[in-house]
Amino acid sequence: MSLRVLGAKAAASLDKELMSTQGFSLDQLMELAGLSVAQAVYKTYPPKSYKKVLILSGPGNNGGDGLVAARHLKLMGYHPSVFYFIKSAKFEKLEIQLHSFGIPLYLSTDSQDVVGDIKRLVMSHDSIIDALFGFSFRPPLRDPYNQVIKGLIASGKPVISVDMPTGWDVDEGPRAAAIPQDEVLEPSVLVSLTAPKPASVYFKGKYHYLGGRFISEAIAQKYNFDVPQYPDLDQVVRL
Numbered sequence: 318m319s320l321r322v323l324g325a326k327a328a329a330s331l332d333k334e335l336m337s338t339q340g341f342s343l344d345q346l347m348e349l350a351g352l353s354v355a356q357a358v359y360k361t362y363p364p365k366s367y368k369k370v371l372i373l374s375g376p377g378n379n380g381g382d383g384l385v386a387a388r389h390l391k392l393m394g395y396h397p398s399v400f401y402f403i404k405s406a407k408f409e410k411l412e413i414q415l416h417s418f419g420i421p422l423y424l425s426t427d428s429q430d431v432v433g434d435i436k437r438l439v440m441s442h443d444s445i446i447d448a449l450f451g452f453s454f455r456p457p458l459r460d461p462y463n464q465v466i467k468g469l470i471a472s473g474k475p476v477i478s479v480d481m482p483t484g485w486d487v488d489e490g491p492r493a494a495a496i497p498q499d500e501v502l503e504p505s506v507l508v509s510l511t512a513p514k515p516a517s518v519y520f521k522g523k524y525h526y527l528g529g530r531f532i533s534e535a536i537a538q539k540y541n542f543d544v545p546q547y548p549d550l551d552q553v554v555r556l
């Protein structure tokens with residue numbers, strides 16, 4: 318299924334509009350985004366064979382989607398763990414939820430060796446959710462994220478990227494001039510949120526899902542993108 322894409326600038330304006338004139342709260346959007354991610358993970362890497370899932374959560378809303386996904390994955394029968402970079406006060410309640418669900422939460426601020434700690438966690442998990450950066454990212458990756466991505470590439474573990482493969486330019490993709498080519502993550506699953514971003518045409522993995530079943534036809538028309546038919550009660554549709 319080929320859908321119209323939503324560039325970085327348009328995605329940021331849509332985000333603002335959803336939370337102003339459209340009356341949504343960040344919590345609502347993030348809950349549905351995180352649920353979509355968890356459903357896509359379940360469809361591709363079910364808990365029977367991929368029980369231990371590590372969520373790498375970045376400092377922005379992409380990271381927040383990862384925190385929500387962790388809770389849903391636990392309810393779906395996984396053993397999730399979260400490594401969280403630079404915790405934000407706005408996600409304090411999500412953190413409390415993770416604690417009350419007994420989900421291990423590792424904080425970058427508590428680590429003396431972020432890159433080494435993440436490498437060890439990656440090796441002891443069956444799949445990795447990349448919720449580091451989404452549509453507000455501008456390459457190149459700053460330290461230590463560049464080292465983290467290199468470690469993830471070297472691990473060969475299955476990676477599910479939330480909205481954007483971390484490190485890619487949202488509009489130009491993985492070959493943008495600013496991106497060192499040894500930092501190009503190639504996830505096996507991409508869960509685009511709301512609408513695929515232009516870079517998604519370079520995605521080579523097997524499973525591309527669209528999630529974020531919260532968009533009205535009217536707002537999609539205004540921003541020039543498509544709302545596909547989601548199957549039954551699913552929060553994701555395979556593209």
Ligand SMILES: NC(=O)C1=CN([C@@H]2O[C@H](COP(=O)(O)OP(=O)(O)OC[C@H]3O[C@@H](n4cnc5c(N)ncnc54)[C@H](O)[C@@H]3O)[C@@H](O)[C@H]2O)[C@@H](O)CC1
Nearest residue numbers: 332346350377378379450451452453454455457458459480
């Ligand atoms: N309306 C929507 O479309 C929704 C979007 N959501 C999520 O929100 C994401 C966007 O969130 P945000 O706008 O908070 O931004 P991101 O989470 O994409 O990233 C913002 C952070 O990235 C850092 N950053 C940018 N470039 C960097 C670099 N080169 N090296 C290191 N750090 C860098 C910034 O300092 C900032 O802390 C989307 O991709 C999606 O995952 C969902 O939560 C809910 C609904």
Ligand SMILES: [K+]
Nearest residue numbers: 447450479481
């Ligand atoms: K990501």
